[in-house]
Amino acid sequence: MLSAIFILPLLYNFFSKFFSNSKTIVLFSRFQTISTVMSKKISFQSTCVKEFQRNESTKPHQLPLYATSSFDFEKIEDGIDIFTGQKTGHVYSRYGNPTVDTVANKLAHLEAYGTDLNPYGWLTSSGMSAISTLVIGTLNQGDKILTQGNLYGGTTELFIKVLGSMGIQPIFINLKDKEAVSHKLEEDSAIKMIYLETPANPTLACIDIEWIADLAKSKGVLTAIDNTFCTPLIQQPLALGIDFVVHSTTKYINGHGNSIAGVIIGHLEEYKKGIWTTLKLAGTNCNPWDAWLINNGIKTLGLRMERHCSNAQTLAEYLEQHEKVSLVNYTGLKSHPDHELAKKQMKGHGGMLSFEIKAGKEAALAFMNKVQFCSLAPTLGDVDTLILHPATSSHLNVDKELREANGISDGLIRVSVGIEDINDIISDIEQAL
Numbered sequence: 001m002l003s004a005i006f007i008l009p010l011l012y013n014f015f016s017k018f019f020s021n022s023k024t025i026v027l028f029s030r031f032q033t034i035s036t037v038m039s040k041k042i043s044f045q046s047t048c049v050k051e052f053q054r055n056e057s058t059k060p061h062q063l064p065l066y067a068t069s070s071f072d073f074e075k076i077e078d079g080i081d082i083f084t085g086q087k088t089g090h091v092y093s094r095y096g097n098p099t100v101d102t103v104a105n106k107l108a109h110l111e112a113y114g115t116d117l118n119p120y121g122w123l124t125s126s127g128m129s130a131i132s133t134l135v136i137g138t139l140n141q142g143d144k145i146l147t148q149g150n151l152y153g154g155t156t157e158l159f160i161k162v163l164g165s166m167g168i169q170p171i172f173i174n175l176k177d178k179e180a181v182s183h184k185l186e187e188d189s190a191i192k193m194i195y196l197e198t199p200a201n202p203t204l205a206c207i208d209i210e211w212i213a214d215l216a217k218s219k220g221v222l223t224a225i226d227n228t229f230c231t232p233l234i235q236q237p238l239a240l241g242i243d244f245v246v247h248s249t250t251k252y253i254n255g256h257g258n259s260i261a262g263v264i265i266g267h268l269e270e271y272k273k274g275i276w277t278t279l280k281l282a283g284t285n286c287n288p289w290d291a292w293l294i295n296n297g298i299k300t301l302g303l304r305m306e307r308h309c310s311n312a313q314t315l316a317e318y319l320e321q322h323e324k325v326s327l328v329n330y331t332g333l334k335s336h337p338d339h340e341l342a343k344k345q346m347k348g349h350g351g352m353l354s355f356e357i358k359a360g361k362e363a364a365l366a367f368m369n370k371v372q373f374c375s376l377a378p379t380l381g382d383v384d385t386l387i388l389h390p391a392t393s394s395h396l397n398v399d400k401e402l403r404e405a406n407g408i409s410d411g412l413i414r415v416s417v418g419i420e421d422i423n424d425i426i427s428d429i430e431q432a433l
């Protein structure tokens with residue numbers, strides 16, 4: 001105790017001298033060196049508090065992680081210009097951050113790749129917040145959303161429990177039924193958006209994107225699609241006339257199962273401000289760390305998706321000839337009802353498939369427990385193979401009749417086929433069957 005009382009001031013003096021004598025070590029400030037503006041030396045404690053000298057003449061080869069909530073202004077005039085929108089720049093990370101913006105712009109570019117659209121994009125805190133921010137940012141109370149019954153479960157609940165109670169009602173319809181969709185749009189002028197998900201989870205049922213986009217345009221209705229299952233590598237809805245694309249980047253785009261985030265991509269200038277204002281004020285922005293992880297994931301998206309597709313195709317063909325399997329849902333199989341439509345609007349068939357075990361629920365649960373190499377995890381799009389039993393997990397809260405009407409029987413198993421060696425995946429499933 002006593003020795004500390006003596007030693008601390010000595011240490012303090014030593015370091016104070018060190019800093020005040022040093023000409024090369026400077027603290028980070030808006031000026032070159034603090035000592036050039038302040039004649040008195042900076043204390044040890046203050047030195048700890050301030051940012052240290054940064055070597056900003058170097059160029060990082062990889063996107064830096066800007067873990068900062070705010071950004072310094074050189075002059076107060078710069079701050080005013082940025083705040084009033086006269087100059088671009090960053091002020092506060094809820095409004096924008098260099099790591100987050102770079103990744104959002106890259107994804108927007110990939111979704112619009114090969115078109116002459118001028119896309120914009122924002123990363124959000126999750127796939128769900130991408131959907132809620134898009135809807136709140138584009139629609140008003142009294143507007144309605146026309147959508148399908150077999151959406152991602154969370155989206156259905158969001159539409160009914162949250163947006164519905166705010167006065168933005170969903171109408172569920174079979175979006176494959178062209179006559180019914182046209183009739184509904186004709187009949188209800190409050191419908192301001194068609195929201196779709198194709199291929200749908202877990203049966204991979206597809207909706208004709210171009211047809212929906214054309215019809216909606218002719219009626220002045222917005223269109224939005226959840227492109228999570230495909231990624232822009234396989235399906236580019238903007239090129240087919242869709243107005244907005246959302247993703248849960250948590251899945252294939254990140255691909256490594258270590259971040260939760262989403263993205264909203266659009267190109268219509270008149271909606272840009274409304275979406276951005278909602279994002280910034282509802283605070284549904286993505287954080288820089290997750291954005292940085294997504295950026296790493298995107299680098300191998302092309303390679304990963306190719307492997308997901310080829311592994312899923314091989315597994316689907318294997319399962320289709322298995323005696324204990326009654327049905328395989330994979331658009332890469334000629335037996336899938338939407339095989340031709342998928343070929344028309346997708347560049348591959350993706351990594352998701354589902355299959356029905358003939359013997360029903362008990363056999364399906366026994367299969368799940370026998371799986372060793374693959375994982376039982378309630379997500380999808382990771383590099384490793386993930387198996388799920390929809391009836392007892394993702395669709396547990398869906399009424400049995402409705403669930404079965406949407407093709408989700410008690411014996412149905414969903415597989416998010418990973419990028420491992422396909423022989424290891426098949427061996428595991430073979431022994432579990």
Ligand SMILES: *Cc1c(COP(=O)(O)O)cnc(C)c1O
Nearest residue numbers: 126127128152226228248250261
């Ligand atoms: C996972 C998922 C979502 C929700 O995304 P989160 O990142 O979990 O919020 C939405 N749509 C689809 C198709 C999904 O698979």
